[in-house]
Amino acid sequence: MEITKLYESWCKNAVEDQDLIAELESIRGNEKEIYERFYTALKFGTAGLRGVIGVGTNRMNIYVVRQATQGLANYVINKYGKGAVAISHDSRIKADLFMIEAAKVLAANGIKTYITTELQPTPVLSYLVRYFKCQAGIMVTASHNPAKYNGYKAYGEDGCQMTDNAAQAVYDEITKLDIFSDVKTMDFDEAIEKGLIEYVDDSVYDSYLDCVLEQQVNPGICADADISVVYTPLNGAGNKLVRKVLSKIGVKEINVVKEQEMPDGNFTTCPYPNPEIKEALQKGLELCEEKQPDLLLATDPDSDRVGIAVKDYDGSYRLITGNEDGVMLTNYILSCKKANGTLPEKPVVVKTIVSTKLINKLCEKYDCELKNVLTGFKYIGEVILNLEKKGEENRYLFGFEESYGYLSGTYVRDKDAVVASMLICEMTAYYKKQGKSLAEVIDGLYEEFGYYLNQTFAFEFEGAEGMQKMADLMSSTRENLPASVGKYKVVKVSDYQLKKETDLVTGEVEQLTLPTSNVIALHLEGDNGVIIRPSGTEPKIKLYITAVGTDKVNAIAVCDEIVAASKQLLGL
Structure with a gap:
């Protein structure tokens, strides 16, 4: 459709969101601005959708979300006949609205939908898909992008992000649809009443935390070592569950960065809320100067990745890279499990091809099989799935990628900053009892292997x-x-x-x-x-x-x- 006609079609049909109505009117007559919003449509891929929030086919809004969800519904019905889908969201602007709109479309298509009562970490969504035996999942998030973005991650029945083939099948369905006339939706309250939409009970999150706690390597060590932590959820979804799990393992002193504690999609104190970059951790580092903790933890807005800083030899705080954290965690898990006799036969560690080759040396030392996979945590999840099919999932010990994503255990199929935060604290406590900081630990590994x-x-x-x-x-x-x-x-x-x-x-x-x-x-x-x-x-x-x-x-x-x-x- 010619762009001007497309714009006029939106002016006529996009009447449910006052923000979109105002934006359409504000760009009237401005060819450049209209073109920018309508010259293409956001493409649905293995990472789902991601784009700037606003009006048009090239933006994230309720109509684009509905169209994508109708495509997903068609895919689920075509493949399974019927099905169920779990949906959650993080602290992004309009994230809760997009979750509700997606649920209404699925319900209108007769697909049972489980939604969360409040924002949750991305790994929880992966867990919900598996817990409820869903055929798909949706996580409304734009991960660590700036505040003007939102997105829509799609998951398959295994709890992994969608494969290339599945994403292409959904995209093919989406492209057949008129964004206004071909999308089904229904009243939210009616869908709740008919049981087509159901809120997830709190007991399910408790069962998720139980699975996280099962990944402890040295239970009780945090209480014994008396470690202190500065934590920032970067105004995202990790605040409740990360603090809860740290309290459960005995971390008594958790100092939260107040400016970044509560959910806030504007990310006013960290415009680029990515734990890989120092600027996002600045508030946490400032609190470290005051509190002098053993460790700084920072989870990204959807709490699937975690960055850390540790006290250096001179008392300052050293940022640890994703590769370094992955190496230390792998070394901690392998060495401790070998020492306490819980290392399985033929253990498996998984990393992406762009992650550090230092891990090869560690795996050789502990006679551990190392699997290299393409970039994207779904490929690590695929390794777990293949082990599970052979009844060998207990061989999987740890998976990581250089971009600060880690997973211990097989209860979810995506990176999990909740379990990673727990293990990092446990690792800190373990070495503190030996009189070592994590700075000394990583430097020791460099001395040993190069x-x-x-x-x-x-x-x-x-x-x-x-x-x-x-x-x-x-x-x-x-x-x-x-x-x-x-x-x-x-x-x-x-x-x-x-x-x-x-x-x-x-x-x-x-x-x-x-x-x-x-x-x-x-x-x-x-x-x-x-x-x-x-x-x-x-x-x-x-x-x-x-x-x-x-x-x-x-x-x-x-x-x-x-x-x-x-x-x-x-x-x-």
């Missing part, structure tokens, strides 16, 4: 022209593979789109079994490496650099050389 420095760099390519440039860059790299990056020889190339791995030393070629993905990994001598991939959610090319040195200074020098050579190689 200093593995991992850095991620992102390069933006805006608009349609930018997307083409990204595609050309990946094709050019694939067709002109380098013999070296700087002074470091390329010894192996893994191409996840061509699904082959070539050993440049022996000439041997192996087939890769992971799903097809537009990713190229250059393995360099000395265990160094460069991974190149387009972002799945943003118009960016990402470089993941691994630099190995004898110490931090040496590793930084190695990293700088590899980064400079990689940028020159790719023309960035």
Whole structure:
């Protein structure tokens, strides 16, 4: 439909949300603003939907949410005949409204829907899908994006985010629908009365917490070690459950950052609420200076990821990377379970291909199988599912990704900042009883295995022209593979789109079994490496650099050389 006609159609039909009515009127006659909102539609993918809140097909609003949910309903009915769906939300602007609107569409299609009475962490939604044996799940969140964004994560019956095939099937259904005339909806109170929409009982959250508590490695150690914590939920969904689980394991002193304690989708004190960046943790770090805790914990708005800072040798607070936290947690779980005799036979640890290779050394030390998967926690969930099918789920110990996502246990199929926060506190207490800080622990691992420095760099390519440039860059790299990056020889190339791995030393070629993905990994001598991939959610090319040195200074020098050579190689 021509954009002006599309705009007029919205003016005529979008009459239920006063904010949208006002926005439509405010852009009347402004071709640029109208174009920006209507030139395309948000595409439904494995991460569901994500976009700026506002009016139009290229924005997050009740009509886009309804249309997507009708597509999901059609998919569920086509595949299962009937079904059930669980829905929750975080603290995002209009998140509770979008949850209700999605529930009304599902109910109108005869699909039983379970909704939460208040905001909940994303892993709880994954748990609800499995608990109620649903065929799908919806989490209304935009993760760590700025306040103007909202989103809609879709889950399959296994509690993992949707696979490529399932997401494509839902998208195909969505594209058949007129956003106004082809979407069913019903009165919310009527749906409640008919039992088509049901609120989740508090006892279900208690059962989720019981599953989290089962992942303790050394129960009672937090009370014995008397640790203190500064915690910030970054105005998101983690506040209640993280504090509750920490209290249950014996953390007596939990100092919460007051400005970031309560849900607030405006994120006024952390405009980019991402625990990966220092600015988001600034308020927490300020409180650390006052309280002098053992640990700073920060969970992102939907509480599936957690960042930490620990006291350094000079009394300041050191930010710990996602890779470092993942390595320490893996080491803690493996070493303690081996010592207390609870390490299963043939234990399994899972990491994404862009996460640190230091974990390889740890797994070798403990004779643990390491599985590498593509970026996206659903692939870690898939490993758990495959183990479960063989009756071997107890072999799974831990999974993590460099972007601060961790999971111990098989009760959910997504990263979980609640269980990660618990284990981080337990780990802190364990080493405190030995007279060690976590700064000393990670430095000790570097001394034992080598200093593995991992850095991620992102390069933006805006608009349609930018997307083409990204595609050309990946094709050019694939067709002109380098013999070296700087002074470091390329010894192996893994191409996840061509699904082959070539050993440049022996000439041997192996087939890769992971799903097809537009990713190229250059393995360099000395265990160094460069991974190149387009972002799945943003118009960016990402470089993941691994630099190995004898110490931090040496590793930084190695990293700088590899980064400079990689940028020159790719023309960035």
